[in-house]
Amino acid sequence: MNSKERRKYIEDLLRKTNTPHKGHVLSEELGVTRQIIVKDIAILRAEGKKIIATPEGYLISNEEKNLVKKVMAFCHKADDIEDELKTVVKFGGIIEDVIIEHSVYGELKGMLMIKTLYDVENFIKKINEHKAEPLLILTGGIHLHTISAENDDIMDNITTELKNKMYLLSD
Known part of the structure; x- marks a missing residue:
């Protein structure tokens, strides 16, 4: 070949x-x-x-699969990461990335592509195994995620649940 x-x-x-x-x-x-x-x-x-x-x-x-996308601003403690991610995937959402604004380096972006509860558990396991600090530690809990979903109804359900749990940054 x-x-x-x-x-x-x-x-x-x-x-x-x-x-x-x-x-x-x-x-x-x-x-x-x-x-x-x-x-x-x-x-x-x-x-x-x-x-x-x-x-x-x-x-x-x-982007090549015609999904609805939304960048959402979050603010919470590191202890809430697992619940935040599970909230998104339980409705069928995908957490594509995590983005923070660093005072020295500017925008830092990590690709996640978390789609299932299994992905969430593996992500949390890796953080724990490697004793890694999540990016939100650098910004006092403030971070962005690009969330994608198959349709607007799924995105609305995700947004509502995240608001109810007070994970989203409000105006």
Whole structure:
């Protein structure tokens, strides 16, 4: 398989599934190095493909899947992260990212792509295992998430529940 065929295979694979694909797994499957996969992904992105890298692997961005998107501003304690994430996914929402405004570095963005309760549990487990501080620690609890959902009704349910739990920053 030449490089063009390999990139076509990677793009098709990412479009067909909603699950992330790790670079090292793709490299083993395709018989190339991990660095070749990184290069292929970079070329696909340069061609305009909306491929994102998450901690779980590569995905095609939900922008290409016609979902409703909303950037929401949150403010809460680190202890509330798990409940916040579970609130979104229980209604069928996807937490695409977390964004903070850092006083030195400007906007910092981490890709999450949390879609299920299993994803939430794995995310919380990783934070605990690595003794990692969540980004909201740097901003006194203030952070943004891009939330996506299949339709406006789902987004409205998510927003209402988050407001009821007082996780959303109000005007």
